[in-house]
Amino acid sequence: MTAMRDTTSILPLSVEGLTFEAGGKRLLDGVGFALARGGVTALIGPNGSGKSLTLRMCHGLMRPSAGHVGWAVADGIVGGLKRHAMVFQKPVMLRRSARANILHALAAIGLSRSDRNARCVAALERFGMTDLATRPARLMSGGEQQRLAIARAWAMAPEVLFLDEPTSQLDPGATRQVEEMLLALKAEGVTLVMASHDMGQVRRLADRVLFLNRGGLVEDAPTSAFFETPASAEARAFVAGDLVW
Amino acid sequence: MDVTQALSAAFGLVFGGDHAFYAIVGLSLTVTLSAVVLAALIGLPAGALLALARFPGRGAVIVLVNGLMGLPPVVAGLIVFLVLSRSGPLGSLGLLFTPAAMVVAQTLLVLPIVIAITRQLIEDLHGEYREHLASLGLTGIRAIPTLLWDGRFALATAILAGFGRASAEVGAVLIVGGNIAGYTRTMTTAIALETSKGDLPLALGLGIVLIALTLGINAVTYAASRVGARFAG
Numbered sequence: 001m002t003a004m005r006d007t008t009s010i011l012p013l014s015v016e017g018l019t020f021e022a023g024g025k026r027l028l029d030g031v032g033f034a035l036a037r038g039g040v041t042a043l044i045g046p047n048g049s050g051k052s053l054t055l056r057m058c059h060g061l062m063r064p065s066a067g068h069v070g071w072a073v074a075d076g077i078v079g080g081l082k083r084h085a086m087v088f089q090k091p092v093m094l095r096r097s098a099r100a101n102i103l104h105a106l107a108a109i110g111l112s113r114s115d116r117n118a119r120c121v122a123a124l125e126r127f128g129m130t131d132l133a134t135r136p137a138r139l140m141s142g143g144e145q146q147r148l149a150i151a152r153a154w155a156m157a158p159e160v161l162f163l164d165e166p167t168s169q170l171d172p173g174a175t176r177q178v179e180e181m182l183l184a185l186k187a188e189g190v191t192l193v194m195a196s197h198d199m200g201q202v203r204r205l206a207d208r209v210l211f212l213n214r215g216g217l218v219e220d221a222p223t224s225a226f227f228e229t230p231a232s233a234e235a236r237a238f239v240a241g242d243l244v245w
Numbered sequence: 246m247d248v249t250q251a252l253s254a255a256f257g258l259v260f261g262g263d264h265a266f267y268a269i270v271g272l273s274l275t276v277t278l279s280a281v282v283l284a285a286l287i288g289l290p291a292g293a294l295l296a297l298a299r300f301p302g303r304g305a306v307i308v309l310v311n312g313l314m315g316l317p318p319v320v321a322g323l324i325v326f327l328v329l330s331r332s333g334p335l336g337s338l339g340l341l342f343t344p345a346a347m348v349v350a351q352t353l354l355v356l357p358i359v360i361a362i363t364r365q366l367i368e369d370l371h372g373e374y375r376e377h378l379a380s381l382g383l384t385g386i387r388a389i390p391t392l393l394w395d396g397r398f399a400l401a402t403a404i405l406a407g408f409g410r411a412s413a414e415v416g417a418v419l420i421v422g423g424n425i426a427g428y429t430r431t432m433t434t435a436i437a438l439e440t441s442k443g444d445l446p447l448a449l450g451l452g453i454v455l456i457a458l459t460l461g462i463n464a465v466t467y468a469a470s471r472v473g474a475r476f477a478g
């Protein structure tokens with residue numbers, strides 16, 4: 001049973017001097033920020049600015065060449081359960097049903113069979129996907145797949161959810177559905193950190209913007225302040241470029 | 246006896262309940278199925294391990310395994326013969342000219358097919374799943390069960406390919422089994438012998454069963470790929 005669930009928070013997250021080098025190139029250069037509980041933080045910047053690398057290192061998928069990702073609890077793992085999850089740009093769907101995709105993730109992180117079933121049912125119901133439960137996940141539409149990926153992540157009860165351009169391959173309708181899901185997660189108190197190229201989306205969802213350029217963190221500001229009065233020349237050019245498009 | 250007579254006599258054997266005939270078919274299937282099961286039990290994990298492991302000389306191992314897919318059955322038979330012969334390293338087991346020796350020889354033929362195809366499939370699948378599985382903490386060999394399960398339909402075709410190869414080969418089982426009537430005589434070795442002796446009905450009857458078997462394997466392979474497509478998209 002999970003009656004004694006450990007509710008210790010893995011936040012704040014403290015990222016210091018995050019640096020990554022590959023093939024003699026410095027792709028990430030001393031990125032540092034702190035992440036408190038709640039809200040949506042958007043990582044924005046041109047292609048190759050280091051958004052995806054930053055997310056992957058925070059989530060532990062990649063090791064930095066230098067610098068440090070420090071959770072309040074070691075590795076963000078509480079009572080054997082990793083309390084941060086990640087959703088990718090192209091959802092990774094196992095060759096199984098939607099339901100089996102969720103159950104697999106829950107089994108992988110070590111939940112008991114009864115906990116798995118209960119959480120899987122809850123996740124499908126929570127996001128109105130019960131009808132899709134038995135559908136082979138890879139035959140679902142791109143939007144359904146990304147919603148399933150988010151439901152799958154939600155089922156693991158993460159305190160922090162990283163998202164790497166979750167809607168960049170979706171049409172406007174599917175994008176809206178995903179954004180609604182993310183707002184629901186935010187309302188529940190899940191801390192969201194997402195990379196996005198969609199400035200409209202950043203304005204709609206984000207409370208805070210981290211602007212990266214050429215591997216460096218250039219600005220860290222509340223969303224409205226960032227778009228209205230960008231402090232740096234690079235951010236001004238980036239925002240202006242966005243408006244021109 | 247002309248071919249038409251031989252054919253009708255052959256059908257008589259296939260459907261007539263001839264005990265010796267069914268014994269030959271039964272032994273062939275037992276030997277080949279045992280070899281395929283053994284090769285799958287060893288080859289699936291080994292192929293998956295080869296797909297995920299990174300070590301010096303990995304490329305050479307892959308080339309070797311791929312090359313062994315074309316190992317001539319008579320050479321496989323010769324190797325097993327030398328190992329199991331009275332003066333060989335495992336001669337004391339007394340396995341030469343027994344069905345067990347035939348299983349070993351056919352396992353040797355099927356194993357490279359299973360390992361090579363598994364390695365390729367699992368490597369491709371892992372490329373697609375890697376980040377998600379790592380996010381769930383399934384890194385290294387902990388990823389293997391998921392990958393094998395999700396590759397199950399494609400892997401089934403690899404195993405069926407191995408079954409096809411083993412059931413059709415004559416060289417290996419002839420060398421290590423000796424084609425002893427009622428003991429180590431299989432469909433293929435019987436066809437080789439009876440044709441040279443002029444007993445066409447028996448050879449043809451066994452040939453019919455072999456062809457039916459081949460068609461059956463291909464039907465199952467096709468069905469597996471169709472079912473797999475429903476999940477794989």
